Amino acid sequence: MRQILRLTVNGEAAESLVAPHQSLADFLREDLGLTGTKHGCDLGDCGACTVLVDGEPRLSCITLALECEGREVTTIEGVARDGRVHPVQEAFDRCVAAQCGYCTPGLVLSCVALLRDNPSPSEAQIRAGLSGNICRCTGYTKIMDAVREAAVELAGQAPSPAEGSRRD
Amino acid sequence: MMRLPAFDYRVPREVGEAVSLLAEYGEDAKVLAGGTDLLPSMKQGLFTPKVLVSLRGMAELRGIRDAEGGGLRVGAATTLRDVARDPRVLALYPALADACSTVATHIIQGTGTLGGNVLLDTRCTYYNQSAFWRTALGFCLKKGGDVCHVARTSPTCMATASADTVPALILMGANARLVGAAGERVVPVESLYTDDGRDWNTLRPGELLTEVLLPPPAPGSAILHRKMRRRQAIDYGFLLAAVRVDGDLAGGLTDARVVVSCVGPRPVVTPLGDLVAGRPLTAELAEEIAHAAARPAAPLTTHGVMPSYRKKMIRVTVRRALDTLRGEPSAAV
Numbered sequence: 001m002r003q004i005l006r007l008t009v010n011g012e013a014a015e016s017l018v019a020p021h022q023s024l025a026d027f028l029r030e031d032l033g034l035t036g037t038k039h040g041c042d043l044g045d046c047g048a049c050t051v052l053v054d055g056e057p058r059l060s061c062i063t064l065a066l067e068c069e070g071r072e073v074t075t076i077e078g079v080a081r082d083g084r085v086h087p088v089q090e091a092f093d094r095c096v097a098a099q100c101g102y103c104t105p106g107l108v109l110s111c112v113a114l115l116r117d118n119p120s121p122s123e124a125q126i127r128a129g130l131s132g133n134i135c136r137c138t139g140y141t142k143i144m145d146a147v148r149e150a151a152v153e154l155a156g157q158a159p160s161p162a163e164g165s166r167r168d
Numbered sequence: 169m170m171r172l173p174a175f176d177y178r179v180p181r182e183v184g185e186a187v188s189l190l191a192e193y194g195e196d197a198k199v200l201a202g203g204t205d206l207l208p209s210m211k212q213g214l215f216t217p218k219v220l221v222s223l224r225g226m227a228e229l230r231g232i233r234d235a236e237g238g239g240l241r242v243g244a245a246t247t248l249r250d251v252a253r254d255p256r257v258l259a260l261y262p263a264l265a266d267a268c269s270t271v272a273t274h275i276i277q278g279t280g281t282l283g284g285n286v287l288l289d290t291r292c293t294y295y296n297q298s299a300f301w302r303t304a305l306g307f308c309l310k311k312g313g314d315v316c317h318v319a320r321t322s323p324t325c326m327a328t329a330s331a332d333t334v335p336a337l338i339l340m341g342a343n344a345r346l347v348g349a350a351g352e353r354v355v356p357v358e359s360l361y362t363d364d365g366r367d368w369n370t371l372r373p374g375e376l377l378t379e380v381l382l383p384p385p386a387p388g389s390a391i392l393h394r395k396m397r398r399r400q401a402i403d404y405g406f407l408l409a410a411v412r413v414d415g416d417l418a419g420g421l422t423d424a425r426v427v428v429s430c431v432g433p434r435p436v437v438t439p440l441g442d443l444v445a446g447r448p449l450t451a452e453l454a455e456e457i458a459h460a461a462a463r464p465a466a467p468l469t470t471h472g473v474m475p476s477y478r479k480k481m482i483r484v485t486v487r488r489a490l491d492t493l494r495g496e497p498s499a500a501v
Contacts, residue, residue, distance in 0.1 A: 001176065003177065019174065020174070020175055020176060020177030020220065021172040021173060021174050021175055022172075023171075023172065023207075039169050042169055042170040042211060043170065043208040043211060043212070044204055044207070044208050044276065045402055047273070047275065050275060056278050057274070057275045057278065058275065058278075058279060059204075059275055059276070059279065062203055062208055062211075063203065063279075064177070064200075064203070064207070064220075064222075066177055066179075066222075067200075067203070067222060067224055069179075110274070110275070128274055129274050130274070131273040131274045131401035132273030132274050132275035132276060132401070132402070133275075134402075
């Protein structure tokens with residue numbers, strides 16, 4: 001039986017009747033039209049469906065929409081601030097950290113959460129923080145570059161040669 | 169796209185209500201904690217419960233509390249990340265923190281729960297597949313068939329215990345609090361498992377795991393956790409080993425115990441008190457312990473990684489863990 005779901009999505013209150021077996025990914029894409037959240041493996045392995053629930057990365061393909069009652073969900077559509085894309089998005093763009101782009105929304109959201117909790121992560125900490133997001137195009141090198149650049153930018157500094165991207 | 173089958177969804181606000189729901193629905197109900205194993209399994213058609221009983225409404229099942237007389241009480245719905253980064257867990261039970269930090273991925277560690285890990289379904293390469301895949305081969309013993317594809321003459325299912333936290337919890341002497349309609353009981357985590365991967369746990373119908381109880385660590389004991397898997401993220405292990413030694417490493421041990429998992433339906437516990445009593449932890453003794461730990465384990469073709477390799481790696485993994493304790497860099501295999 002459908003149940004009422006009330007939650008906040010990208011800062012706006014949402015209310016909807018959803019079936020218990022509807023995943024958060026389906027709810028976001030089909031009921032709210034927020035198609036930036038991608039279906040990948042649909043089994044919780046690949047991270048393409050990553051969104052933030054109360055600020056923490058969650059796999060929306062294996063999260064029931066109803067489990068998010070009263071929670072605050074942020075999708076890739078909600079990370080831009082004041083009409084300007086998020087510094088993490090800018091860094092992904094600058095470093096060419098997306099090729100086909102399918103994993104990018106999930107990676108950006110994992111990265112936003114990672115840098116909020118740890119503004120200057122080590123290489124190992126970046127790898128651990130992004131361990132749930134698979135990219136099959138880039139080989140991750142440019143993604144790592146983008147995370148390092150975003151960290152510097154978020155810390156309010158210009159990227160230095162030592163910490164910046166390697167674009168060869 | 170893989171959709172979930174339809175089910176009803178209930179959110180009890182207290183344990184008593186949850187237990188009543190589980191008693192009411194019986195076999196038709198499944199408990200939903202983090203959902204990181206249950207929901208993918210449901211998408212693959214491995215479970216089709218009529219009702220999911222969500223634990224999200226019960227704050228009492230989350231969090232880590234000091235236990236009377238020392239030790240900690242971990243709510244069953246506490247996430248693996250919250251266990252792994254708790255300062256008390258890091259100080260008292262570093263092997264448990266290690267084990268939680270090796271589960272799947274960063275995201276799943278923040279979603280999956282300790283209770284869910286302790287009661288993780290047994291796994292097998294012939295079982296954890298889509299309905300389409302399983303239909304093509306013919307169903308196995310664990311899911312509606314009459315033959316085990318791993319051991320064709322076996323009367324029981326050989327799917328393996330795969331929970332990362334369990335070997336360390338067993339060596340810590342952890343207990344589980346189980347609450348049912350008839351009351352509650354506290355049992356050792358070690359006693360939760362059986363030798364049949366199909367009917368793999370000893371919970372009574374309708375019982376809910378509410379807490380994992382960690383006793384104070386024994387003075388002079390050390391526990392290490394090790395995991396082998398194909399990738400260093402995402403994958404379940406193909407081998408888990410935890411090692412405990414008690415006593416003075418240089419002067420003489422009083423006891424040792426090894427738990428090996430991912431090799432059969434239940435973790436294999438090898439007590440080694442007689443072997444180690446009074447002996448210092450030398451390279452020679454480490455090798456003897458490693459051999460003794462590997463002897464009873466009989467890995468089968470449950471994992472897509474050769475059983476002979478997994479068997480050999482038990483010895484190597486245990487010896488390397490002991491080398492770490494001895495402060496020695498590990499020699500080559």
